Amino acid sequence: MIERFEPNRATQAGFAAYHDVVTASQAADRPGEPALPLEELIGRMKKPMPGMGRAAHWVGLRDRDVVAVAEVLFLDEENSDIALVNVKLLPKHRRAGIGSALLRAILPELKAQERRAIESWDVVAGTAGQWWAETVGLRQVRRVVRQALITATADRTRWDVPVPAGYRLEYWEGTAPESLVASYALARGAIHDAPLGDSDYRWPEYTVERVRAAEAELRSQGILQRLVVAVHEATGAVSALTELCVHPRRPDWGYQRDTAVVAEHRGSGLGRCVKAHMLCRLVVDAPEVRWISTTTGAENTHMIRVNDEVGYTTLPALIAVQGEVAAVEARLAAVR
The missing domain is CATH 3.40.630.30 (Gcn5-related N-acetyltransferase (GNAT))
Structure with a gap:
């Protein structure tokens, strides 16, 4: 029935x-x-x-x-x-x-x-x-490659990643600062380069309005969204970002979401840098988070390698x- x-x-x-x-x-x-x-x-x-x-x-x-x-x-x-x-x-x-x-x-x-x-x-x-x-x-x-990081057993020396010359890091929770939100919305479009195989799914087209709507929806569910972004000093533009969310009913679990580097800023190690600094910040601010999960298209070997470098282990594929x-x-x- x-x-x-x-x-x-x-x-x-x-x-x-x-x-x-x-x-x-x-x-x-x-x-x-x-x-x-x-x-x-x-x-x-x-x-x-x-x-x-x-x-x-x-x-x-x-x-x-x-x-x-x-x-x-x-x-x-x-x-x-x-x-x-x-x-x-x-x-x-x-x-x-x-x-x-x-x-x-x-x-x-x-x-x-x-x-x-x-x-x-x-x-x-x-x-x-x-x-x-x-x-x-x-x-x-x-x-899809699934990976997980257990904070208690992770080798934290892997997170000692310097910020590349010419960039600075910014961090926020929940709401992008007005001074960066337009550049941040544009940088989120870099995820479009991440391969989706033959899936018909299409990545979102972010605008400032869509960023604000997404932030409001997360807040309405009590989901804490953390962002680390790399800002290009010469232009003031967001050049890389990584996003991690923690849900109120599962405070011990972190969901590593989008990580993206704008095309003209790739090759400088920004992806690894923002991910490593996110982890450094997380274990201090939210020590209750013990398990972090992430998924990456199997074709995206670069991001899988970055995850390996900061301490993720690979789980059975989806x-x-x-x-x-x-x-x-x-x-x-x-x-x-």
Whole structure:
């Protein structure tokens, strides 16, 4: 049986059953990694992560027990034709057609929302999830390297990175200073050079207004955004940046987000510099943060090497998969 799951009406028992599926799936596919706390899951379901659009959820039941869950994020702005779909099952119920049944139940809403493509970014390479994605017509479009840094065991001497001549570093939390915000918005566009494989996802086009809106959305959820930027002394322009966020329901976990270096300033070690100085600042200001996670496209060997140099270790890779809604619907009809 497939049912819609409404977070704003769900009971604590309902959330716990949903959470059990998520944690069991992670334990099977990502052994040894910290589990997502129940309260963090509830918070994300009630209010999706900033920048991810509206969310919808479904559960798959067998004998009234929740054995599978599905989340759809309806991306917006540049990506308003993409539905980001995550399907998770209890390991003992995999390869029984339940994931496909969930996807069939989701398709009408995808079409109603005029979504052209389905993408999923949370498939661990070599697991049952990859087999299922291929079965329902989702092809691999990108490989993603996951890395993590544990602050307690990190070699902090790796963070002793000098600031290249001709630059200075600036740091802020939450709100970019007025004197830098326009240059910062422009510098964020440097992330467009980061490879996305064959994914149809498009990087955001940042303006000052969009920066301010994103900052406000983060504040509304109590998410602390930290920025370290390198400023070119001769021009006063932001030349490199790195962003790290900490969520209020998971204060021990840091999310390393965008790191970018403006094209004409590459080759001076700015990427490593801003990342190292972010870590130096973080362990002093937020010693409760013990685990920092980041993802990088496999083709972006330079940034992966930078992460290695400051102490990140590599975890099992993810793959991003994609399919046209119409093609997936046809494939599901054929394998029914």
